[in-house]
Amino acid sequence: MDKLEQFLSSKLLPMSEKLQKNKVLAALMEGFIRTSPITLGIAFITILGNFPIPGWTDYLSKIGVFPHVEAITNGATGVFSLYVVYSLAYAYAKQLGANERNSSIISLASFVMLMPQQVMTTVTQDGQVVEQAIGALKLDYLGGQGLFIGMIVALLVTRVYAFLSKKNIMLKLPESVPPMVTQSLSPVFVVTIIFAVVFVIRVLFGFTPSGNVFQFFMEVINAPLNSLVASPISIILIMELLAVLWFFGIHNAVLQGPLGAISLTMVVGNITAFQQGQELPYLIPSVIYMGMFASGFMGFVTFFMIKSKSAKMKQLGKLSFIPSIFNITEPIMFGMPIILNPIFFIPQVLTQLIAGFLTWGLTTTILPVSLNPTMSLLPWTTPTFIKMPLSGGLNYTIIMVLSMIVGIVMWYPFIKIADKKEYELELAAEAKEKEQSAEQLKAEGIQA
Template sequence: MNAIMNWLEKYVVPVAAKIGSIRWLVALRDSFIATLPITMAGSLAVLLNAILQTYPAQWGWTGVVNAAQPLIMIDNTVSMGSLNIFAIFFAVMWGYHLASAYKVDGVAGALVSVSAFFMGINATAQVALGKKLSAGAAKILTDAGVTVSDQSITVGNAFTTGHLGSASLFTAMIFGALAMVVYIYLMKKDISIKMPDTVPPAVSKAFVSLIPAIAALYVISIVNYLFTWCTGQVFGDWLSEMIQAPLLHAGQSAGMVLLVTFLVQLLWFFGIHGSSVLQPVLDSIWQTSQLANIAALQNHDPLPYKWVRGSWDAFAWYGGAGGTIILLIAILWVSKRADEKTVAKLAFVPGLFNINEPVMFGLPVVLNAIYFIPFLLAPLVNTAVAYVVTMLGWVAPVQIAVPWITPPILDAWMATNFDFRAIILAVFNMIVAFFIWLPFVMASSRMQNEELTE
């Protein structure tokens, strides 16, 4: 055991720490974190509409649905202004945090990033028709520049929520990153217009970023034009088909899910915030999948993904990464170590709300050899069980983003849109985790007793 830990500490931990300090990855992580209020607001709206509309409609309670129409419309408006245009918010935060990481004007960086995003998506809106248009109506639309067919009408220079939601996140990431490379480089080279000291600071600041911003946007425009000319396809559409969709599909594989679980636990054991280090991966793949599920629920469509970002929180990471609330329960139940029981009592309430730093660093779990195996094994087993059960359709997939401080079991129930089977799965996994932790807690207690008798 010591040999393995020494090897990991010597070769794995330095690499992980270095990856966790890369400015681009830190900016990507912070960008997703910054959009949390928008995600929560949209998810709450979808959740309330499920209570007010979806379930009553299924049960035939049309009177409840009709009476709740004002609230339903309010929730729909919140969704339209949050989740349905999520990629815009991300693009703004992406540019801001990248620019701030390199200590250049973050506001201008945000504007450059969101402008680059709009350049990379297809500005064409297509609307399906319920029936064929009359010849007169078709002529009026055609004269206005609208393309008309028997099944749909297509309008140029228009964006739909399909362009602006989570489906376009990868376009926002790549085009925003390319634009910011140019912008940051020119800003660092001080290629800018200098204004006299008498000019107000706000005006002077805008002129400083003028040349870098213009250059960045023209580079994006040229790249987009050349790409479309060569492929006949807008970059954003190509990216969704060739890269984003396969990557999200790969995120549904058991191997990828378990690998990420293992890496998060391994990094945490050495005191590195594994969830934060891997958050760019977690959010780019599984948060995007979760947003797609939320959008599908809102539109009453089939859920496209079964394992998403919130699946870990609902069924494996109880009380934080590692499922440490189960460790605290085991210590309070069977341990005879006064030091561990004292820490467990102090850490239990924060643990109920998924704050596990007190137990990670106070017990500690970090670099505690006796807890190395269960800390890795319990979340892996829980994730594997939840993955199989979810993929078999025995429990509904996570389709609502709930606040991260939501206590265990309640989190699973709410996140799966109130599927009672999620409660059963969460309790089952917690029991399994308890019996994985139990022998190691007892061993830790015996070790101290033996030390005291020597």
């Protein structure tokens, strides 16, 4: 393992450091890290509202608490794209030497301008139920489904703003005008140009069958998968695609169409057959799905982080450990970040692929599984190490353990590499701080 770490360090770290000097990647990493207080802060309420006890959610709904849990969750993760757009634009503007606040607010406005702003609902008129369009923004596009478009908008708008700001098209105001007012009013021509471009983009996508850029993007991503049926290879393909897209900041919600259709087919088909005492039609795909899910269990990753030398990774590991146990991965995905971090490309992309084929091979040869599909109805926050043993007994538990071992083997060396890098940065920052303090004391001594 040590030789592997040394090899990866010698090859990966130089490449990673070179890539992270890129202004876009640096801004992406900083932008995601800045959103980590939101994902960490909401984790406890998310776990509490979806605690893996049968009937818990129904009980919260009965006493009138669950709608408030949903409201708090939606206020954080349901509109998460808004926070990413603002944070990313701010970080990128800093890299480009542009006004951070102006870039952030203009990017945020452009993002909202591109959204559909009408939602169809049903109302009662003259005793009849009719459909009516109301002015509203869909949480779908404000949350995970809009994340990738939000990233693109933040980067492009900020880049254009920085470019145009350096041209002589800024509004000139007298020096007597307060700086805050000058900073707010001087880019008015630049902002007008940006909003005009946003208008043209909105109109162009409005003429497509999709109707808007968000729906267009989701249909392009979903199109190759919509014809897939629940089979071992389709499950491996979709889960692997989720892992790849997640690395590039494209949230799993984008694929909820084909994934939801396939998973619902498996769940309903298996439960129906199970209740009738028949052979489960989607046994192997279901087992593969959970095997791949188990390999992506991030509890081990956060545990390794707690044992790190780096203060940043140690603290983030402690904060992310409990959420990761309950399958809430956003704190570590955005906090490390894992998204668009070159160091973590290999484990993020290959771990579940390896576990998928391993699970497929084991299930069809030496570890056949007798599955109780009703356990799939447990809340999504049910820890994997509880759900899988309850669902399939000893053989399923062995598959879970082996899948988790794949995850441990894949992630451990890369966590060590990241820890080494962060620890060296922290030591360098500490040395610099001590040097500056010594120089300051020396200067004060000379003045005295």
